[in-house]
Amino acid sequence: MKKVLFLAFVVPSVALAQGRYDGSWQVTINTQRGNCDPVAYAYVDVVGTAATVRNAFSGTETHSAAGYVSPGGSINTVVRNVKVRGYLGPNTGSGSWISLNKQCSGVWSSYNRSR
16 A cells, blocks of 8 residues: 655745745655655645645645745755755755655655746
C-alpha cells in the first residue's frame, strides 16, 4: 500500500518583511526516495504570518500551517512530521524535505501565482 505524504504546506509558512512572501503559491512536491506518491501538488495562501493550504485539484482547505521563513528567504522548519529546508524568493522557491520517520524524502519547488 502506497503512503500519501502531503507536503505542500511547507513552503511559505510564515511571511516576513511586510508581506514579501504574501500570495497564492503553487507547490510541487517530488518524492525521490521511499514509498510516497511520486508527485503531489497544492496551493499555499500566505497573508502576513498566516498560511492556509488548499488541495490543488478541489480547492478545498486542508489545514492551517505555521513555520518560519527568514527575512532572507531561507526555510528550515518541521511541519506535520516532515523536515523542510530550502529558499523562498518573492516569486519562486525550492528545497528539500524528509519525513521524520525516514520513509520518504525528496524535493519541492513553488511559484507565487499572485505575481
